[in-house]
Amino acid sequence: MFSMRIDKIIRHSDDVSTLFFSSRLRSYPGQFIMLNLPRYEEIPLSLSSPNSVTVRAVGETTYALIRLSAGEIVGIRGPFGKPFTPTDGKALLVAGGIGAAPLYYLHDYLKRRGAEVKVLFGARKAEELVWKDRFSVLMVATDDGSEGLRGTVIDLLKEEELQQYDRIYVCGPEEMLRKAFTHLKEKEVLGKAEFSLERYMKCGIGVCGTCILEDGSRVCAEGPVFSGKDLEGVEF
Amino acid sequence: MFSMRIDKIIRHSDDVSTLFFSSRLRSYPGQFIMLNLPRYEEIPLSLSSPNSVTVRAVGETTYALIRLSAGEIVGIRGPFGKPFTPTDGKALLVAGGIGAAPLYYLHDYLKRRGAEVKVLFGARKAEELVWKDRFSVLMVATDDGSEGLRGTVIDLLKEEELQQYDRIYVCGPEEMLRKAFTHLKEKEVLGKAEFSLERYMKCGIGVCGTCILEDGSRVCAEGPVFSGKDLEGVEF
Amino acid sequence: MLEIDVASLKMKSPLVLASGVLGSFSPSLSRVAEHAGAVVTKSVGLQPREGYRTPVIINTPHGLINAVGLSSPGCEEFSKELSKFRGDAKLIVSLFASEPDDFVKLSSYFDMADAFELNLSCPHVSDAGLTVGSDPELVKEIVEKMKSRSSKPVFPKLSAATDYIEVAKAAEEGGADGIVAINTLRGMAIDIGTRKPILSNISGGVSGEGIKPIAMKVVWDLYEELEIPVIASGGATTWRDVIEFILAGARAVQIGSAFFYSYRVFYSIKESLIAYLRKEKISLNELVGMAHKTV
Amino acid sequence: MLEIDVASLKMKSPLVLASGVLGSFSPSLSRVAEHAGAVVTKSVGLQPREGYRTPVIINTPHGLINAVGLSSPGCEEFSKELSKFRGDAKLIVSLFASEPDDFVKLSSYFDMADAFELNLSCPHVSDAGLTVGSDPELVKEIVEKMKSRSSKPVFPKLSAATDYIEVAKAAEEGGADGIVAINTLRGMAIDIGTRKPILSNISGGVSGEGIKPIAMKVVWDLYEELEIPVIASGGATTWRDVIEFILAGARAVQIGSAFFYSYRVFYSIKESLIAYLRKEKISLNELVGMAHKTV
Ligand SMILES: Cc1cc2nc3c(=O)[nH]c(=O)nc-3n(C[C@H](O)[C@H](O)[C@H](O)COP(=O)(O)OP(=O)(O)OC[C@H]3O[C@@H](n4cnc5c(N)ncnc54)[C@H](O)[C@@H]3O)c2cc1C
Ligand SMILES: Cc1cc2nc3c(=O)[nH]c(=O)nc-3n(C[C@H](O)[C@H](O)[C@H](O)COP(=O)(O)OP(=O)(O)OC[C@H]3O[C@@H](n4cnc5c(N)ncnc54)[C@H](O)[C@@H]3O)c2cc1C
Ligand SMILES: Cc1cc2nc3c(=O)[nH]c(=O)nc-3n(C[C@H](O)[C@H](O)[C@H](O)COP(=O)(O)O)c2cc1C
Ligand SMILES: Cc1cc2nc3c(=O)[nH]c(=O)nc-3n(C[C@H](O)[C@H](O)[C@H](O)COP(=O)(O)O)c2cc1C
Ligand code: FES
Numbered sequence A, B: 001m002f003s004m005r006i007d008k009i010i011r012h013s014d015d016v017s018t019l020f021f022s023s024r025l026r027s028y029p030g031q032f033i034m035l036n037l038p039r040y041e042e043i044p045l046s047l048s049s050p051n052s053v054t055v056r057a058v059g060e061t062t063y064a065l066i067r068l069s070a071g072e073i074v075g076i077r078g079p080f081g082k083p084f085t086p087t088d089g090k091a092l093l094v095a096g097g098i099g100a101a102p103l104y105y106l107h108d109y110l111k112r113r114g115a116e117v118k119v120l121f122g123a124r125k126a127e128e129l130v131w132k133d134r135f136s137v138l139m140v141a142t143d144d145g146s147e148g149l150r151g152t153v154i155d156l157l158k159e160e161e162l163q164q165y166d167r168i169y170v171c172g173p174e175e176m177l178r179k180a181f182t183h184l185k186e187k188e189v190l191g192k193a194e195f196s197l198e199r200y201m202k203c204g205i206g207v208c209g210t211c212i213l214e215d216g217s218r219v220c221a222e223g224p225v226f227s228g229k230d231l232e233g234v235e236f
Numbered sequence C, D: 001m002l003e004i005d006v007a008s009l010k011m012k013s014p015l016v017l018a019s020g021v022l023g024s025f026s027p028s029l030s031r032v033a034e035h036a037g038a039v040v041t042k043s044v045g046l047q048p049r050e051g052y053r054t055p056v057i058i059n060t061p062h063g064l065i066n067a068v069g070l071s072s073p074g075c076e077e078f079s080k081e082l083s084k085f086r087g088d089a090k091l092i093v094s095l096f097a098s099e100p101d102d103f104v105k106l107s108s109y110f111d112m113a114d115a116f117e118l119n120l121s122c123p124h125v126s127d128a129g130l131t132v133g134s135d136p137e138l139v140k141e142i143v144e145k146m147k148s149r150s151s152k153p154v155f156p157k158l159s160a161a162t163d164y165i166e167v168a169k170a171a172e173e174g175g176a177d178g179i180v181a182i183n184t185l186r187g188m189a190i191d192i193g194t195r196k197p198i199l200s201n202i203s204g205g206v207s208g209e210g211i212k213p214i215a216m217k218v219v220w221d222l223y224e225e226l227e228i229p230v231i232a233s234g235g236a237t238t239w240r241d242v243i244e245f246i247l248a249g250a251r252a253v254q255i256g257s258a259f260f261y262s263y264r265v266f267y268s269i270k271e272s273l274i275a276y277l278r279k280e281k282i283s284l285n286e287l288v289g290m291a292h293k294t295v
């Protein structure tokens, strides 16, 4: 483990903040870190850039995190896990809510490699389309219609001509991942799709056995990014 | 530690053999290894090439070593120690008896770098001028005059026009090292001279403290090769 | 080629998954079982146990420090989970308790077990583990009770921090079928940035490569002192480590922390062991304890 | 900036050379002393002792295993050697013996000593070291006798393999001025090529980076239990390790195996500590045990 200072914080909304570290982590988009705010729990968070995490408050630790002030010191292990497979062709990023976190990083990374990147971003309401200006080519959907399409990101996905993309990257809540999986499978594009999964994690390094999928895969080590093919026949 | 098989043995004389290992060690001329023949002691030996040591029998372990048969397995730690500083100019190698061992390796190494190498080699008698055909430009001396000059390698050294050499490398018994040191100092060429020292060694890695010189230097770590300047004012 | 018997357990290889590593669910146990001789489950007690808050693990260049705190769903839940085990390796269920009768009671939940490991050595839980395993008389009684109720092999797991020879001999007298040595060693780390201990529990158990020489010495000593087989645990990471433990006297070698490096560690070690035995024209059985004969 | 008192010893830095490393001759002790607060000599006994045959040391990526076997020229010869010590750090002479009176007798040979360390913890010599240091009553008696004859500070050095809290408290009651913890841990390695233990003594003591978490826990525990200062030993290699030990409660930190990496280790750690204290605007005294306050 090592520790880093939080240099800057952006409060995107009531319950989502981005924390910037004092230095960049050698990492790839899709990887996560185990972050420990002293006196709280250590939790897995995707990198939203080489030197940031974007956190949504859902419980004790994440609440404390989004309220942090610059200057605080946090413990960090990692980066861990299998990253997204990059492309320099056409990429489709599909984000549901806080699932956008790793895709901010992926977006910038792919663009720097010369890829053509389009993002579909869904949330319950407009305020939850956090940091959407990070994405250059963007289509949005909200459950309440407060911005973009009234509906879900899956509805946006269904509008897409999927054959044109070299890679499709999906991250969001479980329900949305499952629906995306079903649709992409139907369209026979699972081979070029990747999904970032979440599971409760204690170690992050493949030993404790808390994050195991049905086929025995460890989300922290074989994942969190899985190819569509890896997930066929696995309940997730 | 690791262990290696002895592939081949050359018995140069009654009491000197060269043992070849099954593979080359990443090393530089002047470095030594700690070699352990099971059931015997572990002793320091200079590399006489990247995959050999040349041993003179003086006691229990060295006697056993020179009589070894191919196929035996020995334990090896290292290579350790500070190597000779190479040159691609003119080099003078001064060897006394078994002190030639590291100089075989140095000789080949310097020639491969394009250096012009001359060797002065002294021993008590002709048989002890072990493996002398390894040296291409060679002058020899023997105490009993059975080959070359009757006298010592120091007498040979005194004949040399030392200013012409870029580097002078000396290895041999203590007495001879001291005489060479005195002569080279007199001729004011200590700055380009290097001496390979021997001390009883237990660890070879600078912790046990058995091989300490007067100034606190560890022969196994700061040495075994010392520059003439390092040794000024140090009794050795 | 790697077949070996440990007491009455006929194993297809000497490689055994160590307790607590990937051993809480059947899918990972089954996956590891593919290339293992046996898998040991996470230790289970009578009651569900939360375990400690995270951070529960630290990774260092020399190994891990963990204070998972014997988190477990309890024996009832866990036996349901293990009923899904589909692996083709022996299933060894690891039990923890403080009283002899509780060990016996616990074992009654696990019909699917091929053998039991008794965790008498967890260093970071106060009422079980090491507290029990430091008392030779108690260890003997636990083993005796276990053996009087079931014919399944029983392997007490000891710590290097006790007088392990005395405890192992007591276990042997009590009828133990083998001894597992060692569990993790007490240790901790402090983060100099936050100036606090890293683990929520402050201290934990040290495992991994750094403890291998310590485990080696315990295995060596137990091989000299015992008649029953010794199963090594502590730092084995490569096939060389496995051979080293076998030369020291182990009939089987557990691997845990090395899963940090790769899920395929059992596969690659297995293949390397086969290649080694072929090249050296020697059998596993001959290698067990061989380093003692040549001293 | 690094000045610190350990009992009555006023040291210019908390960095101390560990016993047995570069400590057999005055030239190396003097050289290390340049950037150290104190240097501890190789342990010395009443009689000369050969030590074990080589190999006496193994270097691994996680540290060393040594079985030098307390080789020593004996107290008479050694006191002559130490009379040549010219270093400007405190000179701590490490003593080993089996009997309380022998410790006292030994100490009478070393007028030049600023303090004495009592080696009650060497794991690989049968009649001294750990055999003595596992007995709290004996330890207390040794310390009492030492203190009744001389006012020089006395630092018993303990092993992690004993009930170290009990032993340390006995030493404290006996009047010890501080406790050094820990010595090496029992361990061994086997070469799979020759199929034999590597060390001539078969087993030895494990030191170096791999044992740091274990030493850290002992230092932590002793800081909680004792009034007298704790001096850490075990795996300190970088300035970060030194700070970590100080946060755990050490007033001084010994360094031994790290000399494998560089003779300049004290110099570079010293400079880094100064830079750290400046940057963090904190004093060494404040840092001692600080990790306990924040838990
Ligand atoms: C690989 C990975 C990457 C992640 N990346 C991000 C990210 O970039 N941004 C972000 O805001 N969150 C991310 N999460 C989720 C984040 O770890 C959890 O929100 C966090 O652990 C909750 O901690 P808490 O103490 O605040 O809440 P708790 O009080 O522990 O729990 C609150 C709620 O969150 C659920 N929860 C708890 N832990 C997890 C978990 N590890 N995974 C999923 N749900 C959990 C609980 O079931 C409960 O419903 C990621 C999770 C994983 C596994
Ligand atoms: C850096 C270094 C490189 C060396 N390279 C070579 C080499 O290439 N070839 C070679 O034949 N020898 C070399 N030696 C010397 C060799 O290590 C000793 O001859 C050997 O240790 C003697 O072991 P033994 O058991 O046979 O003799 P022992 O029975 O131990 O001693 C026999 C005699 O040798 C002396 N001796 C013992 N150990 C040493 C030692 N370490 N250094 C010097 N003298 C010693 C003893 O004082 C005694 O007089 C080197 C020594 C050092 C320190
Ligand atoms: C995360 C983790 C959890 C563990 N849990 C248990 C456990 O529940 N019961 C047990 O007997 N040992 C447990 N251990 C100890 C291991 O079984 C093993 O004895 C130890 O880690 C040394 O082996 P290794 O170096 O191969 O990991 C655990 C170890 C780790 C790393
Ligand atoms: C080669 C060697 C010799 C040692 N000799 C002694 C000794 O004579 N007396 C002693 O108390 N400790 C001895 N030790 C133990 C060290 O003083 C120290 O306690 C231990 O090595 C842990 O610290 P480290 O990891 O910094 O080396 C020796 C250690 C080594 C590596
Ligand atoms: S979180 Fe421990 S195995 Fe994945």
Ligand code: FES
Residues within 6 Å of the ligand: B200, B201, B202, B203, B204, B205, B206, B207, B208, B209, B210, B211, B212, B218, B219, B220, B221
């Ligand atoms: S041989 Fe041990 S310090 Fe040089």
